[in-house]
Amino acid sequence: MQHHGIHHVTAIAGPARRNVDFYTRVLGLRLVKKTVNFDDPGTYHFYYGNESGEPGSILTFFPWEHAAPGRAGVGSPQETAFRVPEASIGYWTHRLIEKGVVHGAPEKRFGQSVLTFKDPDGTSLALVGVPEIGAGPASTQGDIPADATIQGLEGVTLLVEDAERTGAILTDVFGFQEAARDGSLIRYKGDATIGGTVDIRSAKGFLPGHLGGGSVHHVAFRAADDDAQAEMVKRLAKNHGIHTTEQRDRNYFRSVYFREPGGILFEIATDIPGFATDETVDALGHDLKLPPFLESHRGEIEATLPELV
Template identity: 40%
Template sequence: MTSGLHHITAITRKIQANVDFYCGFLGLRLVKRTGGFEDAAQLHLFYGDAVASPGSLVSFLAWEDGSPGRVGHGAASEIAFAIRPQAFGFWLTRALQSGIGTEGPAMEFGEPVLRLKDPDGIIVKLVGTEAVKGGTPWNARGIETDDAIIALRGATLLSEHTTETTGFLARHGGFVPVETAGSITRMISQSGQILDIRDATGFWPAAPGTGAIDHVALRLPDVAAVDAEVASLASEGIDAVNVHDRKYFYSLYVREPAGGLIELATDDGQGFSIDEPLEVLGTTLFIPDHFRLRREDIVPMLPQFGLPGEPRILYRDLPFVYRIHETDAPDGSTLMLLHGTGGNEASLLPLGRKIRPAATLIGLRGRATEEGVARFFRRFGPLEFDQADIRAEADAFAAFVEQAVEAYGLAAQETAYLGYSNGANLLAAAMLLHPGLVRRAVLIRPVPVLDPWPETDLRGSDILILAGSEDPYHARSVRLADGLQALGAKVTLEDVDAGHELSGEDTLRAAAFLR
């Protein structure tokens, strides 16, 4: 067994930009795409060399529109990749042509270093060195083998307790301190990979979030070695460890003395080729088995992206946070989805995919968050609504629809709308305030929220209202149906054997209506 790094994991805000940088610009191979092992609805991508060698891997969890993280002590601050020293000219030119800012080259520990920033602001260093035992470079478009990234060179860890941190990494990771320059102690492994431990005393602590490095994983030979570390750590009084079978490797997580999250991961077995042939590695989305989730319930919730040269969704800046989910064989129709209280732009995508299997789905996120969860407009109590906010958000929704139609070439006559609870209420309000905007809609568990109602001509609107027979707001759903019908809308009111919650019957009835 050769000690060294196994992988480094960070968090990205926008997955397409992340793929474009790590695959398109750096030329790494996407070697695995999965749902997250802690949260299946969180996309997790691994990049590496041509054969997904341990020690070549960086991975990213997608927190789309998540809160930004903060670099500080108790976490890593930089990711370093090894390139051949003679490749520096190529990378300087490539960065200039790609519009990516650079810092350097500069000499660090006798090695030339070029600093870049990825789309989330994470510092990425290209280090000219022959010291790393390299893997098999991926033959990326526009990058010759001699210029390609060789392997992970290492990471920089910020610590307020550098002596304790270096001791921990030496005992449990096989890294050896070799040199100190200023505030940085360099540790090296048998693979030639390094960890630079920077004294960050007095600096602020790290905070998790997008644009932050979550953890650094070190290599151990096998499962027995990982299990042995549990006992070894316990002998040091460290019992707070989490052991996991990640399918592609077995590992434990532990906090080093300065608070940094360290993973100890196995270097044996088939790795990422266990469920995917090497020649097509990284092309199939896998959902971790332990969630026991149906694929159709989770895949629509994961953000989509395209590899370099593949079609991709170019997101436009529109009034709401939103998510688009496309099928491989779209039929030209669109279904726009508005969640209930506490949901987000992905919440109704699985429902939408069952209702309209071939439609392009667009899920919106409500912008009112005064209650700590996303809603489409403010309320003062269970049935007390902010009338000014309803009107403002209905106007914003109308602007979103108009701009989305133009930006994505949507066929207005082939666009339907579905809202649940609070989202259904905004849809109904938008129909009243902007007649003609929404012609075909499914409203699940809605209530009337506008006061007073405008005198609106809703002729030409076709609406299905699904009321829960046990819903305490059932009578209000009926009142809304009567009011919309009185204004000329064609309204179909159906009772579903449910309360206010969604049910399987809602899916069947909505699908039949929209067919």
């Protein structure tokens, strides 16, 4: 069955150890996969998510030890949000204070409680309180109680000059529907339980964003399988005049990439084969996993990568 939603979000970070500490110990996410950037194997690629690594729960990072700061701006994702039980917003506010995390005051968006904060690299994040969800599976990553655990992505906010053109891709290609408007903010919803929200903010005349530490590299949307992905590729070309890259095998999903009309890099990623293809669910994230074409270079790669403990 096709679920319309976000598959994952990929961002850029600074020191690898600091990144792992924040997302596993402060936020309680599971390190679902520890691998390398296939195009730059001297750099880790970390995947964080829920306990089973479901599509829609995944935030990934390329951590470069000396990454220069990025800048949010037009043509870039502005914020990545996670789902938590509504009643846990107070808990999270106190936790962020205790951990010394830069954060804002709780606010309301489209009737939901939202707590904004930043990771050590300045990545803009938020926790969104969802009334209809209760306690999730107990996290294995630290001391966060079951009734406050992050249960996946809520969605992303995109900053573009022309929201309508970007919105047309979401609705026609990815199966989202416009759900609400609030000033310059337009909300689109997919039918996926996690990763089902995209907010688009129109902002003309702002400086463009640029990549660096704390910025989002791309947003990936779900395709059930290769056939569903191919249909999306055809629709992009036929209805929008946009062509994707060739399909690339990322071991845990297969991907194509393109720039949407606002300039943001979008990916279409298959749900299959999933993160348990090379290790069991219980062992996810434990060992360094390399794609077959890099396995013969394991010794050299492991010697290059920074220590995590």
